[in-house]
Every structure is written in structure tokens, then in C-alpha cells.
Amino acid sequence: MNAYRIVGTPQPQIDARDKVTGRARYTDDIRLPNCLHAAILRSPHASARIRAIDTARAAALPGVKAVLTGTDFERTFGVLPISKDEPALARERVRYVGEPVAAVAAETAELAAAAVALIAVDYAPTPPVLDARQALKPTDDPLHPELQRENNLHKQVEQRFGDPEAGFEQASIVIEKRFTFPSVTHAFTEPHAVQVEIDGRGNLTVYSATQVPHYVHLALAEVLGIDEHRVRVIKPHLGGGFGGKSDPFPHEMIAAKLALVTGRNVRLRFSREDVFFSHHGRHRTQLTMKLGFHPARGITALTGDFLIDGGAYGSFGVVTTYYNGVLLQGPYPVPNFAFRCRRMYTNKPMCGAMRGHGGVNPRFASEVLMDMALVQSGLDPCQARIDLIHRENTLTINEFRITSVGLQRGLEEAMRRSGWREKYGKLPYGKGIGVACGFFISGSALPIHWNQRPASTVRLTVEFDGAVTVYSGASDIGQGSDTVLAMMAAEVLGVDLGQVKVVAADTRLTPVDLGSYSSRVTFMAGNAARNAAIRMRRLLVAAACRLLALPEPGYPAPAPPEDGFRQGGRAPDFDADFLGANPDYSDGFEFADGRIRHLDSGKQTGFIAAVHAAIEGPGILQTVGNYRAPKLGGSFKGAGAGLSPAYSFTAFIVEVSVDPDTGFVKVERATCAHDCGFALNPLAVRGQIEGCFHMGMGQALMEEVLHYDGAVQNAGFLEYKIPSPFEQPEIDLVPSISDESEGPFGAKEAGEGPLAPVIPAIANAIFDAVGVRLFELPLRPDRVLAAMHKAAGR
Amino acid sequence: MDTRIVSAARQGVATRLLSLEVNGQRQQRAVAPDITLLDFLREELGLTGSKRGCDLGECGCCAVLVDGRPMLACLLPAADLEHSAITTIEGIAEGTALHPLQQAMIDEGAVQCGYCTPAMVINGVHLFSGESRPDADAIRTCISATSCRCTGYNRIVQAFQSTAERLAEDPR
Known part of the structure; x- marks a missing residue:
């Protein structure tokens, strides 16, 4: 056709x-003439008052052209207008280990680093808030007193649709579990970098490794207090983002300010450690979820209570808070639904948007609970999911407009190609097959x-x-x-x-x-x-x-x-x-x-x-x-969160082996049905799905940002492990076409949606292999082994 | 850091003359004793194809060939490389003719953000310069030297495999 x-x-x-x-030119590959080099001094404390900063020795160093501290910036900023709570340089207090406190521009990078080391900061450490539960406790000294709260709550969202209590009564099976997720990070290969070119009229051209040049443009003008027309932001080639470069950042403000102050071009780049300090990764999440299921009615009710650890500043956190709940409105109808999500400020590097934003951890919980319900009901977890997936052109209970859905056909084909019926429940002990589904937005219908x-x-x-x-x-x-x-x-x-x-x-x-x-x-x-x-x-x-x-x-x-x-x-x-x-x-x-x-x-x-x-x-x-997105959604508070002109749908079927002696999990193969509408560039779609699998498998099995007293303990690739080519399985990609009438040529997204179902599919396969359920990520060998021992009564 | 050390370094007191070959071109520069090969290539010579990802030898993005063998440029003091022959990603293609692996990386969709790509190619060029055709395990070992976050490695493995097949049929 x-x-x-x-x-x-x-x-x-x-x-x-x-x-x-x-030949491709990334931000730090640009060579501006007569360029100064910038360096940032970062906080060694998770929480401290800044009593004084002495910059005299740094400023006196020959070759140093400017030294900045927090008082050089009047305005704070943030990607969301509702939480502009981040300073370019800390003022009065520091809120996480690694927070920028002062910055220097000098003739060479070595000089800038040496000058930064000469800045003396007099800190008075204060007790840090290191965990979201601790952040719930009343305090006289919250991280953000401007919110005038009695604790460290950043954002709370509660939504309720239908009648969850009645829904649970209609269920034949009700399961409630607690889940725990550590923070994980994007681990893109190109560290953040920025270069600023200034012209004779004081116009700034900011080359930055950013996913959001427009938001950086707006934030620069606001923070620097200059007209927007004096700013130009250019994104050169960019070495991976995954959400980790989708905020305006302090270093962009700092480099631009240094250029304005000195009248010189400025170059600034991050070390890998700086990238971990900056973070913006997936929120550490503790959640309780309750699922009501009936074989004839499907999901009768779903409720969740989410506590997410946002770190020191807002970033995309308000959106994350909503997404934790609302992205549970697919891929199956949920007629009765309620959730509460609380995002807490803590003295750690901030969390923000990461591939699959906000929907990934709840998806793990819902797909594991779903699997438990289907198994207990004696249903085939794969066939039952096919029967439950949203039909085309339906409205969810929170008024998401679901248009095209190609996943039923796709999952049927994936089931056939993976040999599901021959394998599920029939593989020898230690071998298992599992399935999970997900859905995701094709762009937010509303602007920030x-x-x-x-x-x-x-x-x-x-x-x-x-x-x-x-x-x-x-x-x-x-x-x-x-x-x-x-x-x-x-x-x-x-x-x-x-x-x-x-x-x-x-x-x-x-x-x-x-x-x-x-x-x-x-x-x-x-x-x-x-x-x-x-x-x-x-x-x-x-x-x-x-x-x-x-x-x-x-x-x-x-x-x-x-x-x-x-x-x-x-x-x-x-x-x-x-x-x-x-x-x-x-x-x-x-x-x-x-x-x-x-x-x-x-x-x-x-x-x-x-x-x-x-x-x-x-x-x-x-x-x-x-x-322009069509006008969508309900009129209740928060109705805009998760609204999209179209939604992608994904299913993964995964086979694993679990070593009964060590608990080590290896993913042997995977079959994916992803409904991206019409695949405009099948090579790119495949690349996105394989990349999603890599990142999802990393979160499932090994990735975890570790903190001690608020300081990141594994701020490098030797300690923060991501999967290697030896872990990545072959992925059989099943054509899963739908025709999205509003997507260009019928297309929908493929970049994020495929990630979320990877993790529960692996967990569900582990259950098929060795009969244990795990409710905390990552699914490390020690946890798997402990669960196996417990199940065996040892 | 002591300011005297800084100003001494700034005045170039401790520099030494380094002579080596980069992509077939003789280069002679006065360098500080602690400058890495990566800084020498990127900052002194302007060869920015070798990427900086961590400066600690963890990500592998800065791989170059030193006398034909892949090494991590961020870990090598340039001053130790007197008379060495360095090949960077800029020196892999012969004129406009790409190495078969470069072409395969393009054709198989092994390139996404591209930040790991130069190092992948450098390691691969070394792998394919050997006598025997690398097996699947050797290919994965070679690729695992470089961290890639975009591709999940599948297309990169595919590009290496198709290069191995092509070179087996038609050795260069």
C-alpha cells in the first residue's frame, strides 16, 4: 500500500x-580563538552553610581572569517554571556533594584547576537528609525553606479515578507488594561540555552538549539578566543524552557568565566524576502497589503509593511525580485507579528525566504484579496480556486518548516466534521465559x-x-x-x-x-x-x-x-x-x-x-x-500530565538462565514487539530498541548509583557497571505495525517506550526459571540466590 | 597546588622536545612531561577524532594505534612516545576510501551518537589486521574495550561480523 x-x-x-x-565535531572538539578555560570548585559536603569564601589567592594567580561565586548570580533556574530552585553557584548553603560553589576562568585549563584549588571555603556542615523517608520527617531546616513546608517534600500528587475499593471487591485476586529501586544514571559516553563565544556587542554563542537548546537559551537569558536576543545556543554533535542533558545546567550559566565578565571566549568540560555528581538520573523509588484482578474482568483496580528521592533540586521532578502514576494507564485498561506520589528533597545529586521518564519503576511493579495475578489465575501470562491490551480508539479513565494500537498482533507474533507455548513453564530448572508489556507517550501534548x-x-x-x-x-x-x-x-x-x-x-x-x-x-x-x-x-x-x-x-x-x-x-x-x-x-x-x-x-x-x-x-x-497537538485531556487538576497525541506499545519476551549455585542471571535471548506505528527508519528503530534493551537490562541486573553520607561512591565506569557486548542477547524484532493517523507517515515513538518492559520481563523469566519473585532492583546474584534459598526453606 | 609549581609549568620550564609520527606525518613539539597522548593529539595537534570520555582508561573512547597496537591515549604520557608512530581515527581511511569496517559501521547502523565510534574502529582495524579471521568471541572481546551506551552493541557486532566475512572473501 x-x-x-x-x-x-x-x-x-x-x-x-x-x-x-x-570528523564529527562535538562540543569539546570546537576550537575557539583566544579562549579561556574554566574550572568549577565543587562542594565536599552534602549539607553545609557557607560561612565565607576567600577567592583572593585564586584571583591573584597570574593568568586568572575571573572568579565567580554564588553572589554573582541573582536568579535561580530550573527546566520547569514551577521549580526554578537551582542556583548556578551555591549561595549560603550547599545541598549535595559535588554542587558547584565557585568557578574560575584562566588562560589554561591547568591554571584554572590550580586557581580553583586556591579558593578557600569556610563551611559549617549541617546534618544531611540522605533518604526520602528521612525527608518526610518534620524539620526546622528544610533544603528549600522557600517552599515553607515542615518537611522536605518537593511535590505531592494524588489522583483518583473510579472507585478503587469497589474495584478490589470485584477482584478474584488482590496482590499488594512493596518494591525498591536504586537510582540509576544515563552513563552517556560524552561528558557534559560547553563553550561560549562572545562578540564585540556582547552577544553570546553558547555551544553546548544539550538536548534542549531552546530551554538553555531561555535559562541563560534569565539567569544572566540579558535580553534573550543576545543568546544563541548551538548543539554540536552530541554523544548521548537519554534525558541526562535535558535540563539547563549550572555549568552553562557559569561559562556564559565568565564570558560576559571577561569579554573572552570560554571553554568548560566535565570529568567523568563531574558527570556522576551532576547526575539527573532515575529517582530512587520506594513504592507499594496493589493490583486487583479478575480473569473475566481483567484489572479491576490498581493503586500505588510512591516515594521518590529527588535529590537536592527540582529538575524535571514535578513531571516525574505525575508520570510515576499516570503512565500506569496503559497498556491495559485500569477502570479504578488511585495513586499518591511524593518527591522528596534530599542532600544528594538531583534526579531528573531518564529514558522512560517516571514510568519505568512503576512499570516493573505493575508487570510483576500482573504476572503474579495471571499465574495465580492459571492463565497464560502472554495470551492473557494480549487479551487485555487497550483496543484502538479508547479513552482511559484519566482521559488519555489511545488511538493506534498494534501490540495485539505484535505480541501474538512474538509469542509464536519465541516459541512461548513450547517453553513457558516447560523449561528445565534454571531456565525460564518471561513476558512484560509497556506503553509510552509520543511527545508531551503540552509545553513546559x-x-x-x-x-x-x-x-x-x-x-x-x-x-x-x-x-x-x-x-x-x-x-x-x-x-x-x-x-x-x-x-x-x-x-x-x-x-x-x-x-x-x-x-x-x-x-x-x-x-x-x-x-x-x-x-x-x-x-x-x-x-x-x-x-x-x-x-x-x-x-x-x-x-x-x-x-x-x-x-x-x-x-x-x-x-x-x-x-x-x-x-x-x-x-x-x-x-x-x-x-x-x-x-x-x-x-x-x-x-x-x-x-x-x-x-x-x-x-x-x-x-x-x-x-x-x-x-x-x-x-x-x-x-500542534490536538486539545486533549480532562479538566481535573494534573490532567495534562502524560497527555500525548499518540502512544507507543511494547512487549518483550525474554529467556534467561539462572545459575542455581550463584544466582547469576544471564539473558539468553529476547523477542520484541514494539508498536511504533509506521517505522520511518527501520534501522534507527532497531537501534533504539536494542539500546533500550541494553539500558533496561543494566537497570535490571547490575546498575545502581551508590552513596555514602551523600557522596557518590561509584562515580566512574569501573564501579558503575553497564552491560558489555557479552551480556547483550540477540533481539528478534517482530514487525508490530499500526497506522497512527496523526503521526508523520503513520509513525510513533521508538526511543523510550521499549525500555520499561525489559526489566519486568527479565524478572518474570527468573520466576519461570527458579520460582522466585524479587521486589528490589538490581536483581543481583546475591539477591536471587537468597530468594532461592528462602524458597527452598534454607 | 603550590602557585610556584603552576607558574613554573606555565613558563614551560619543564617542557621537553618530543618527536613522533602521527598519521604518517612527522611532528615535533615541546611538551610538558605530564601531558597525555590524548591531550597532545586533541589540544596540540587539533586531532579531535579521539574522544575524551573519562581520562581514566575506563570508557575506551580515546583508543589510538601506537606502533600498530591499540592503546588508550588518556593513559599514555606523550613524552614516553618518542619516535613512536601513532594512528588516530583521522588516519584510518585512505584518502576518501574508508576501511571496510568504517563502511560496515555505517551500513549496519552501528553508529548512533558516534562518540565511541572512533575507538571501536581503531580497535577493529587492529583486530582485522591479524592473519586469521576473528571469531565471534574475539569480536566481542574487541568491542568490549569501548563503552557504548546507545546501541546495545548488536549492530556493532553485526558490523564487525560482516567486515570479517568481507575480508575473508576479499583480503585487502
Whole structure:
């Protein structure tokens, strides 16, 4: 049915050749002339008052050009407008080991490091709050007194839908368990880095390893107290993010301030230890979850009480607090649902967004409980899940609009390909197979900063030479977003992929895109790019018609959604000029092989001839496309959290062996059904799923950030272990296609959703292998062995 | 740190003249005794293809060939490499002709963020320079020298395997 030339075919990244030859330029690879080097002094205390800071010796060192402390910054900041609680440099008190306290710019990196060592800080240590439960206790001295709370609560969310108590009464099985999750971290390979170039008029160009250039731009202007137009943020090549580079950071504020103060270019980079201090990883979580299940009714009720350890500052924490609960509204209907989530401030490096944001730990709990309920009911855990998954076009009890769902077919196929029926419950002791499902948003429907602008806008030009340039604010962080945007433009305009250039993530040259987080780029920037290309196609069709003496085709006005459901029960809100999402662009012409051909008459002209004809009038060919999420969701407080124009669905079937003598778990193979709608770039989709498996397996089996008195104990890759190629299994990827009518070419996300089900699938396979359930991550050999001994009555 | 030491280093008192070959080009520079090969390549020569991920020999992203053998540039004092021949990622392709492994990394989707890619290629080039065709275990051992967080390694293993097959059919 799809006669596409480019989308749907596996395409290497358009900059892959630069990456394999060392030509790709990452932030710290940039060489600015006459550049100062910056260094940061970090707190050795988890909690302390700063009595005094003596910078005189550092400032007196020849070659030192500036020294900053907390008093040099008036404003605090944060990615969310509701929790701008983080200073660029600590003022009056420090709240975690590793918090930036002072900074230096000097002629060389060595000098800057030496100068920082000469700064004398007089600390008065205070008792730290090291755990979320401790943070619940009343205190006269909370980390953030501005909140005027009696304890260290940052954010509390409570939501209730339906009647959970009645739901539990309808259940034949009710299971309640406590679960514990340590914090894990992104462990991207490129440490944070920033370079700032200042011009003679005091304008700043900030090159930063960031997933969110737009938010960094806004935060810099605010924190530095300068007009927004004086800031330009450019994201060069970026060495992995996974959510760990999706906040504005203190070091960005510091480097920019140093450039303003000195009038010189400034370079700053993190050590690996700095990266662990900065953290922003997944929240340490303690949760209690209760599931009511009935074989004929499915889930009758689900309740959860979540306590998450946020560390010292807010970051994305308010969103995380919501996501812990609301992302349980899939992949199965939950008719009666209630949760409470409390995010606590503690004296540790802050937690924030990490791949699968907020939904990963609760997903482990819900899928383990689900497995227990299905096993106790005597149902097949795989077939029963297939029967329970949301049907297409349904509204959840908290008013998420579920549109396309391809997971039933996908999981059926995964079941067949994995040999589930021959294996489940039938493998010898020590071998097991397990399954788990999940779902995730394809971009948050609501912006972080409330405004009426589109969620994503793309500008597209065609030059006299036929070059198509996509200007997008989206950040390619290694996932291949530049490539997928180029593919969509090339598809619509019928040109080769090589003809499409991408200018991305430069806040002076590219229109606003909110950034690479919440799995939003393919869906939102993708729709914007596709619409920009469609408008360009119409300009070229008009020019071709003039050249060929054909009447211009009429284009239908954007169709209102086929029913109210598509707009969440509301009237469509776009004007007649708005193309909407994923519009049909058939126009009676074929764009291919450098020609534009009228299908009915067979008349044709060259692509370049049409470009020349179209460009004659305006002198420049430029179009704009954008994407707005439809109005979605309920009217209750917090209804916006987790709203997305579409949701991806994933199932993993995993086989493990468990060594009965050591408790060591090895994942032998995995089968994945991921419903990403239409896979625009199957090579990239595969890469995302395999990468999700790696990260999920790491959290399941080995990863854990350890603290002692608040200090990170394993701030390096020798101590913080991530899986190696020897642990990673082959992953059989089952086609699991749905057609998402609002996704570009039918696409949904693939970057985050596949992670969450990996962890419970491994745990459920361990149960099949050795008959034990574990409720604390990671599933270390000692824990598995202890559980096996306990089960054996030893 | 004592300020006198810093100013001494700044004035270049302790530098020594280093002569070595990088990507076939003779280089002669005065270097501080404690400068690493990675800093020498990135900061002195501007060869930024070798990546800095940890400075501790843990992530493997800075691998280069020293006299044909893969070494971690962040752990090597440059001053010890007098008369050595260094090959960095910038020196792997011959003109515009990529090494088969580089091409395979592209074609198989083994490249995501690309930060580990130069080191993966460096180690692989050494692996494939040997006489015998590496088996699956040797390939995984080679890849495990470098930390990759994006790919889960599957596509990288695939790229190495297809390179092994290709080189077996058509040795360079």
C-alpha cells in the first residue's frame, strides 16, 4: 500500500561518515580563538552553610581572569517554571556533594584547576537528609525553606479515578507488594561540555552538549539578566543524552557568565566524576502497589503509593511525580485507579528525566504484579496480556486518548516466534521465559512553558541548485533525528536523501523546537518537517503547472477530524490554513528522478526547472510547517500530565538462565514487539530498541548509583557497571505495525517506550526459571540466590 | 597546588622536545612531561577524532594505534612516545576510501551518537589486521574495550561480523 521511496527503508544516519572518520565535531572538539578555560570548585559536603569564601589567592594567580561565586548570580533556574530552585553557584548553603560553589576562568585549563584549588571555603556542615523517608520527617531546616513546608517534600500528587475499593471487591485476586529501586544514571559516553563565544556587542554563542537548546537559551537569558536576543545556543554533535542533558545546567550559566565578565571566549568540560555528581538520573523509588484482578474482568483496580528521592533540586521532578502514576494507564485498561506520589528533597545529586521518564519503576511493579495475578489465575501470562491490551480508539479513565494500537498482533507474533507455548513453564530448572508489556507517550501534548505557539516548527528552503534545507530546532542526540527529518522531506519532495541538508539545533537559525525529550521529535518535529515539505511541494507544483500550461490542482481544506474523539471530544481548533497532522499530500503529480510529472497528462518538467520558475518572483523559496497537538485531556487538576497525541506499545519476551549455585542471571535471548506505528527508519528503530534493551537490562541486573553520607561512591565506569557486548542477547524484532493517523507517515515513538518492559520481563523469566519473585532492583546474584534459598526453606 | 609549581609549568620550564609520527606525518613539539597522548593529539595537534570520555582508561573512547597496537591515549604520557608512530581515527581511511569496517559501521547502523565510534574502529582495524579471521568471541572481546551506551552493541557486532566475512572473501 505504501509506495514510498525513502521512508520505511533502512537508512544509515546522514552524518555517519563523519562519525566513523572522526570528523564529527562535538562540543569539546570546537576550537575557539583566544579562549579561556574554566574550572568549577565543587562542594565536599552534602549539607553545609557557607560561612565565607576567600577567592583572593585564586584571583591573584597570574593568568586568572575571573572568579565567580554564588553572589554573582541573582536568579535561580530550573527546566520547569514551577521549580526554578537551582542556583548556578551555591549561595549560603550547599545541598549535595559535588554542587558547584565557585568557578574560575584562566588562560589554561591547568591554571584554572590550580586557581580553583586556591579558593578557600569556610563551611559549617549541617546534618544531611540522605533518604526520602528521612525527608518526610518534620524539620526546622528544610533544603528549600522557600517552599515553607515542615518537611522536605518537593511535590505531592494524588489522583483518583473510579472507585478503587469497589474495584478490589470485584477482584478474584488482590496482590499488594512493596518494591525498591536504586537510582540509576544515563552513563552517556560524552561528558557534559560547553563553550561560549562572545562578540564585540556582547552577544553570546553558547555551544553546548544539550538536548534542549531552546530551554538553555531561555535559562541563560534569565539567569544572566540579558535580553534573550543576545543568546544563541548551538548543539554540536552530541554523544548521548537519554534525558541526562535535558535540563539547563549550572555549568552553562557559569561559562556564559565568565564570558560576559571577561569579554573572552570560554571553554568548560566535565570529568567523568563531574558527570556522576551532576547526575539527573532515575529517582530512587520506594513504592507499594496493589493490583486487583479478575480473569473475566481483567484489572479491576490498581493503586500505588510512591516515594521518590529527588535529590537536592527540582529538575524535571514535578513531571516525574505525575508520570510515576499516570503512565500506569496503559497498556491495559485500569477502570479504578488511585495513586499518591511524593518527591522528596534530599542532600544528594538531583534526579531528573531518564529514558522512560517516571514510568519505568512503576512499570516493573505493575508487570510483576500482573504476572503474579495471571499465574495465580492459571492463565497464560502472554495470551492473557494480549487479551487485555487497550483496543484502538479508547479513552482511559484519566482521559488519555489511545488511538493506534498494534501490540495485539505484535505480541501474538512474538509469542509464536519465541516459541512461548513450547517453553513457558516447560523449561528445565534454571531456565525460564518471561513476558512484560509497556506503553509510552509520543511527545508531551503540552509545553513546559505555557504558550500558544506550535509544539514544533520547521522552516524549509529550496535553493537555485535544488538543495533542500530543513531548518529544525530538534536536537539530534545520536538517535538520528536529523536523518529522519531529512528522509521525510526527501520523500515528500521526491529528491535523493543526499540532496537534503539539515540545519538543526541552532537557536538563531532554526525555529523553536522544544527539544529532544518525552519521545517527541519524530512525531512533532517530523510532522512539522513533513508539512513544510508539503507546502514547498505545492509551490513547485504551481510552478510546474505554469511551465506545463496546466491548471493548478485544488487542495482540500484541512479536514476536520473524522469524529470528536480525535480531538478529545472537542471541536477542531485549527484554522483553514493549518495543515493538521500527517495530511495526505497527493496532488496528481509525481516527484521522482529529478522530474515533476503530471500523472493524468504525462506532461513533465525538471525539478530544477520548476525551482527556477518558482524562485523567479520571491527570489527565495521558503516554507514553514508546524505541529500542534490536538486539545486533549480532562479538566481535573494534573490532567495534562502524560497527555500525548499518540502512544507507543511494547512487549518483550525474554529467556534467561539462572545459575542455581550463584544466582547469576544471564539473558539468553529476547523477542520484541514494539508498536511504533509506521517505522520511518527501520534501522534507527532497531537501534533504539536494542539500546533500550541494553539500558533496561543494566537497570535490571547490575546498575545502581551508590552513596555514602551523600557522596557518590561509584562515580566512574569501573564501579558503575553497564552491560558489555557479552551480556547483550540477540533481539528478534517482530514487525508490530499500526497506522497512527496523526503521526508523520503513520509513525510513533521508538526511543523510550521499549525500555520499561525489559526489566519486568527479565524478572518474570527468573520466576519461570527458579520460582522466585524479587521486589528490589538490581536483581543481583546475591539477591536471587537468597530468594532461592528462602524458597527452598534454607 | 603550590602557585610556584603552576607558574613554573606555565613558563614551560619543564617542557621537553618530543618527536613522533602521527598519521604518517612527522611532528615535533615541546611538551610538558605530564601531558597525555590524548591531550597532545586533541589540544596540540587539533586531532579531535579521539574522544575524551573519562581520562581514566575506563570508557575506551580515546583508543589510538601506537606502533600498530591499540592503546588508550588518556593513559599514555606523550613524552614516553618518542619516535613512536601513532594512528588516530583521522588516519584510518585512505584518502576518501574508508576501511571496510568504517563502511560496515555505517551500513549496519552501528553508529548512533558516534562518540565511541572512533575507538571501536581503531580497535577493529587492529583486530582485522591479524592473519586469521576473528571469531565471534574475539569480536566481542574487541568491542568490549569501548563503552557504548546507545546501541546495545548488536549492530556493532553485526558490523564487525560482516567486515570479517568481507575480508575473508576479499583480503585487502
